[in-house]
Amino acid sequence: MASVATSGTAPGPPSRARRWFSGFRERETxxxxxxxxxxxxxxxxxxAGPMIASAYLSFTNYGIEQIAGFSPTESxxxxxxxxxxxxxxxxxxxKNTFVFTLxxxxxxxxxxxxxxxxxSRIGRAAGIFRTIFYIPQITPPVAAAVLLLVLFNGQVGLxxxxxxxxxxxxxxxxxxxxxxxxxxxxxxxxxxxxxxxxYLAALHGVPQQLYExxxxxxxxxxxxxxxxxxxxxxxALFFTxxxxxxxxxxxFTEAYTAYFGAGSTGADSPDAxxxxxxxxxxxxxxxxxxxxxxxxAWLLFLISITITLIQVTVSRRFxxxxxxxx
Amino acid sequence: xxxxxxxxxGFVGTIALSVAIMAGLxxxxxxxxxGKAPAATGVxxxxxxxxxxxxxxxxxxxxxxxxxxxLGSTVEVSNPVNGFNDQAFLARLAxxxxxxxxxxxxxxxxxxAARNAFLPLxxxxxxxxxxxxxxxxxxxxxxxxxxQIYALPEFTNQITLLVNxxxxxxxxxxxxxxxxxxxxxLRAANKKLLKIEDGRLTRIGFDPKIPEFFPxxxxxxxxxxxxxxxxxxxxxxxxxxxxxxxxxxxxxxHGGWNRFKAYRDTFDFFGRGNPFARNQIGAMPxxxxxxxxxxxxxxxxxxxxxxxxxxxxxxxxxxxxxGWAIPRGARDQDLACQFMxxxxxxxxxxxxxKARFDLRKRQGRAFTGLYTANTRADVAxxxxxxxxxxxxxxxxxxxxxxxxxxxxxxxxxxxxxxxFRQAWIDAINRVLNGQQSPRAALDQAQRxxxxxxxxxx
Numbered sequence: 001m002a003s004v005a006t007s008g009t010a011p012g013p014p015s016r017a018r019r020w021f022s023g024f025r026e027r028e029t030x031x032x033x034x035x036x037x038x039x040x041x042x043x044x045x046x047x048a049g050p051m052i053a054s055a056y057l058s059f060t061n062y063g064i065e066q067i068a069g070f071s072p073t074e075s076x077x078x079x080x081x082x083x084x085x086x087x088x089x090x091x092x093x094x095k096n097t098f099v100f101t102l103x104x105x106x107x108x109x110x111x112x113x114x115x116x117x118x119x120s121r122i123g124r125a126a127g128i129f130r131t132i133f134y135i136p137q138i139t140p141p142v143a144a145a146v147l148l149l150v151l152f153n154g155q156v157g158l159x160x161x162x163x164x165x166x167x168x169x170x171x172x173x174x175x176x177x178x179x180x181x182x183x184x185x186x187x188x189x190x191x192x193x194x195x196x197x198x199y200l201a202a203l204h205g206v207p208q209q210l211y212e213x214x215x216x217x218x219x220x221x222x223x224x225x226x227x228x229x230x231x232x233x234x235x236a237l238f239f240t241x242x243x244x245x246x247x248x249x250x251x252f253t254e255a256y257t258a259y260f261g262a263g264s265t266g267a268d269s270p271d272a273x274x275x276x277x278x279x280x281x282x283x284x285x286x287x288x289x290x291x292x293x294x295x296x297a298w299l300l301f302l303i304s305i306t307i308t309l310i311q312v313t314v315s316r317r318f319x320x321x322x323x324x325x326x
Numbered sequence: 327x328x329x330x331x332x333x334x335x336g337f338v339g340t341i342a343l344s345v346a347i348m349a350g351l352x353x354x355x356x357x358x359x360x361g362k363a364p365a366a367t368g369v370x371x372x373x374x375x376x377x378x379x380x381x382x383x384x385x386x387x388x389x390x391x392x393x394x395x396x397l398g399s400t401v402e403v404s405n406p407v408n409g410f411n412d413q414a415f416l417a418r419l420a421x422x423x424x425x426x427x428x429x430x431x432x433x434x435x436x437x438x439a440a441r442n443a444f445l446p447l448x449x450x451x452x453x454x455x456x457x458x459x460x461x462x463x464x465x466x467x468x469x470x471x472x473x474q475i476y477a478l479p480e481f482t483n484q485i486t487l488l489v490n491x492x493x494x495x496x497x498x499x500x501x502x503x504x505x506x507x508x509x510x511x512l513r514a515a516n517k518k519l520l521k522i523e524d525g526r527l528t529r530i531g532f533d534p535k536i537p538e539f540f541p542x543x544x545x546x547x548x549x550x551x552x553x554x555x556x557x558x559x560x561x562x563x564x565x566x567x568x569x570x571x572x573x574x575x576x577x578x579x580h581g582g583w584n585r586f587k588a589y590r591d592t593f594d595f596f597g598r599g600n601p602f603a604r605n606q607i608g609a610m611p612x613x614x615x616x617x618x619x620x621x622x623x624x625x626x627x628x629x630x631x632x633x634x635x636x637x638x639x640x641x642x643x644x645x646x647x648x649g650w651a652i653p654r655g656a657r658d659q660d661l662a663c664q665f666m667x668x669x670x671x672x673x674x675x676x677x678x679x680k681a682r683f684d685l686r687k688r689q690g691r692a693f694t695g696l697y698t699a700n701t702r703a704d705v706a707x708x709x710x711x712x713x714x715x716x717x718x719x720x721x722x723x724x725x726x727x728x729x730x731x732x733x734x735x736x737x738x739x740x741x742x743x744x745x746f747r748q749a750w751i752d753a754i755n756r757v758l759n760g761q762q763s764p765r766a767a768l769d770q771a772q773r774x775x776x777x778x779x780x781x782x783x
Binding site for chain 2: 063
């Protein structure tokens with residue numbers, strides 16, 4: 001105050017940092033941070049901490065002896081990262097994961113959107129169908145994986161029996177390498193309920209007058225869907241696109257249970273179902289190469305970040321936020 | 327307003343903390359000591375912590391009681407019902423909560439032994455005067471690494487051929503042709519035994535049980551998949567390639583792996599409607615425990631047990647099973663040693679063998695013997711306790727099983743057991759799926775396995 005009086009100059013707007021600090025004079029700010037604290041602590045200790053630890057471990061020989069404290073943890077330099085490029089199984093696992101994700105993401109989005117649009121139009125019965133469509137979402141993935149083996153059995157499975165009724169000879173879904181990933185995609189699409197609910201909420205948020213205006217202008221149903229519905233729900237579509245892509249890149253439970261874990265004999269392990277997360281798990285907890293597994297985890301993280309950044313960049317041209325810019 | 331929120335947050339925090347504490351206490355109670363009650367004074371002076379002993383039947387529980395008694399009344403045995411899990415074991419090592427004794431599959435011992443996570447048992451064997459000659463040599467071979475024994479073997483599964491006489495008769499195949507000595511005759515028998523109706527496989531002829539039993543088919547030539555010291559993979563030998571090509575041809579006779587596996591996946595080996603009872607299979611090699619299951623569930627089936635034979639006609643059988651090991655860092659290694667000695671002793675096996683025999687007699691069920699890694703125990707149970715069931719198929723099978731272990735072999739312990747096994751299993755799957763030739767697949771497996779072994783040794 002004194003300096004203002006002596007200099008005679010008008011005070012400038014407070015800096016962002018000063019505004020942030022001044023907020024702590026208010027009791028509500030402390031309360032807000034108290035409520036946020038559990039998340040911050042969880043993030044620091046359960047996410048950021050392990051991530052930093054795994055970054056360090058990826059440059060070491062970390063394994064059973066080091067875990068138990070029998071031998072010191074020693075640096076191996078970039079050996080594990082070089083090994084990533086020399087391991088044939090890494091390439092195979094990445095290819096499987098990408099192919100699965102490329103099939104699963106659009107299939108899930110399309111089916112979820114179709115179901116959501118149907119539900120948004122059927123009135124009173126919507127509640128019942130919403131529950132029915134959502135039930136698979138709460139089915140434990142392990143149970144779903146076991147179900148996959150039963151339903152998709154090439155000889156006696158219900159899926160092939162149903163196809164036979166319409167004259168189609170179904171494939172050997174669970175044994176033919178060409179059909180293993182499609183069957184896992186179908187299993188993912190089956191539990192589409194979560195995505196469907198997001199789209200349903202987004203559809204309810206589309207202003208009705210936009211449809212009415214479009215109808216007055218003579219827009220067909222398809223034009224209304226393309227030029228009104230899609231732009232208006234594009235934030236929801238974009239959100240699920242990113243979430244599903246990340247889920248696809250991290251796919252583990254269903255494939256592991258059906259082909260590598262409890263649901264299998266342990267000796268089936270087809271190459272076609274070897275997803276990246278499964279190979280990472282095996283390196284860490286079956287082969288005990290925890291340093292290498294950490295390097296694998298970082299490679300997956302970098303791939304996920306890169307894909308997400310590309311999606312965010314590209315999305316700026318397609319996602320419409322009400323009140324914002326296209 | 328804000329004060330109220332802070333009080334609410336404090337209350338919620340207190341509730342959460344209380345729930346966490348109560349959950350912790352409940353968890354501690356659920357992990358409570360099992361096996362033996364504390365000493366009469368109510369205070370146990372020593373505690374033996376065991377990990378890895380999962381589901382327990384009368385035979386496991388009986389020996390557990392026997393071994394607990396052998397430790398004396400001042401010892402408490404903590405033995406939660408949890409099967410061995412690599413992740414959980416690693417977590418315990420990381421937390422410094424090292425069990426005194428672990429129970430696990432013998433084919434996992436090598437991985438831990440090579441990484442110094444288990445103690446060699448030389449001192450234990452010496453101090454407790456454990457006679458290692460009582461254990462089957464092949465079973466000991468599974469737990470020996472660089473000349474040291476790292477576990478005491480317990481149960482043993484051995485492989486014999488199960489032949490369905492009903493199917494053989496119906497297909498007009500002579501029993502003499504369902505054997506493994508002459509591969510040409512076996513293939514011809516396989517083609518007659520299998521049945522494909524309306525494009526559907528409705529009966530498997532001869533299931534070679536690959537990938538699991540591939541080592542047995544290579545042993546047909548007298549060869550092993552790995553050197554005796556477990557340090558040199560031998561996956562792409564001429565013999566291994568020939569064995570893989572032959573066994574895959576047996577499967578392809580059924581119309582290919584996809585059809586074969588899809589049909590086999592529908593089998594329930596442990597129920598009354600097992601594939602032998604339903605005549606869905608002609609013959610296959612199988613682990614010895616299945617006779618017990620069949621005797622219980624479908625004693626009427628007309629099966630014949632035969633040895634898996636090598637190319638000279640001599641019997642061979644592949645061993646696998648469980649064992650006891652002491653992790654490095656175990657607090658009470660003496661107790662652990664005493665306990666596993668008692669668990670694998672002839673006396674323990676005889677006690678539970680008699681108890682099971684009596685129990686089954688009361689229930690009107692058959693007793694088909696116990697098959698362990700202890701030669702003397704098996705002989706004692708067979709000679710002193712076992713009585714013929716009165717069903718020729720099963721009585722003959724028991725006689726065969728009692729003799730079988732002398733022809734047993736096991737896959738030598740390797741420092742990268744898990745990766746080694748995975749390498750050859752993956753190779754076989756690639757061939758079965760038509761992705762690679764046997765030669766190319768086994769060449770790749772050889773590279774993968776040897777790289778893993780070299781890194782681990």
